Amino acid sequence: MNNKRIVVAVDGPAGAGKSTISKRVAKILNLEYIDTGAMYRALTLKILRKGINPKDVTKIMEVMEETIIFFKNNHIYLDGTKVDEEIRKNIVNKHVSEISKIGKVREKMVDMQRKLSESTNVIMDGRDIGTVVLPHANYKFFITASVEERARRRYKELLERGEKNISYDQVLSDIKERDRIDSTRQIAPLKKSPDALVIDTTNKTIDECVNQIIGIIEGR
Numbered sequence: 001m002n003n004k005r006i007v008v009a010v011d012g013p014a015g016a017g018k019s020t021i022s023k024r025v026a027k028i029l030n031l032e033y034i035d036t037g038a039m040y041r042a043l044t045l046k047i048l049r050k051g052i053n054p055k056d057v058t059k060i061m062e063v064m065e066e067t068i069i070f071f072k073n074n075h076i077y078l079d080g081t082k083v084d085e086e087i088r089k090n091i092v093n094k095h096v097s098e099i100s101k102i103g104k105v106r107e108k109m110v111d112m113q114r115k116l117s118e119s120t121n122v123i124m125d126g127r128d129i130g131t132v133v134l135p136h137a138n139y140k141f142f143i144t145a146s147v148e149e150r151a152r153r154r155y156k157e158l159l160e161r162g163e164k165n166i167s168y169d170q171v172l173s174d175i176k177e178r179d180r181i182d183s184t185r186q187i188a189p190l191k192k193s194p195d196a197l198v199i200d201t202t203n204k205t206i207d208e209c210v211n212q213i214i215g216i217i218e219g220r
């Protein structure tokens with residue numbers, strides 16, 4: 001590696017393994033990890049807690065104006081309180097794409113994300129990182145897996161988190177719906193950047209994917 005700043009963009013659909021892989025790469029290469037999905041999730045959590053209709057853009061923007069979202073030591077804070085666990089709840093999974101498709105919400109988030117990535121070596125994951133947030137990233141990856149495999153992983157994760165009253169079929173249909181909203185929205189849809197390398201994790205271990213990415217960044 002030379003002295004140039006390292007900027008890595010990672011995109012892909014729900015449950016493909018982006019965040020697990022990005023976190024490990026960040027640790028090994030000593031990069032700042034920014035989970036942009038967590039930011040959309042934190043805002044969604046606040047909207048749900050306040051009982052605001054996810055379609056009420058005016059109210060949502062009012063809430064966003066008075067909301068502080070930041071990361072500290074790889075934990076996410078919403079208005080000063082750590083919300084790592086709450087933002088992974090199934091109720092947030094179900095509503096986050098609805099909130100994330102609002103153009104004004106995205107504008108503010110993208111601003112915050114660019115600021116967070118200034119002047120540091122960074123790996124950022126999400127849906128529009130290589131295409132919109134960091135189009136000049138020097139490494140871009142699009143991490144994917146079959147929808148069934150992604151649903152299996154998410155179902156297992158939710159069970160491990162103690163969620164009750166969920167079924168694999170329901171998780172599968174929720175993921176399909178989220179993929180649909182994320183890929184068809186008007187602003188910054190989930191899309192592979194033409195210069196991104198695709199990594200299909202369906203039949204690969206996390207370590208294999210991490211090693212592949214590190215190999216590329218280190219120019220091996």
Ligand code: CDP
Pocket residue numbers: 013014015016018019036037038040041096097098100101125126127128129178182
């Ligand atoms: O963890 P998972 O892959 O299920 O999703 P996530 O990365 O936490 O993102 C949750 C949701 O936030 C996505 O389904 C998108 O609707 C939205 N999102 C987005 O619109 N743009 C991003 N850069 C990141 C997430």
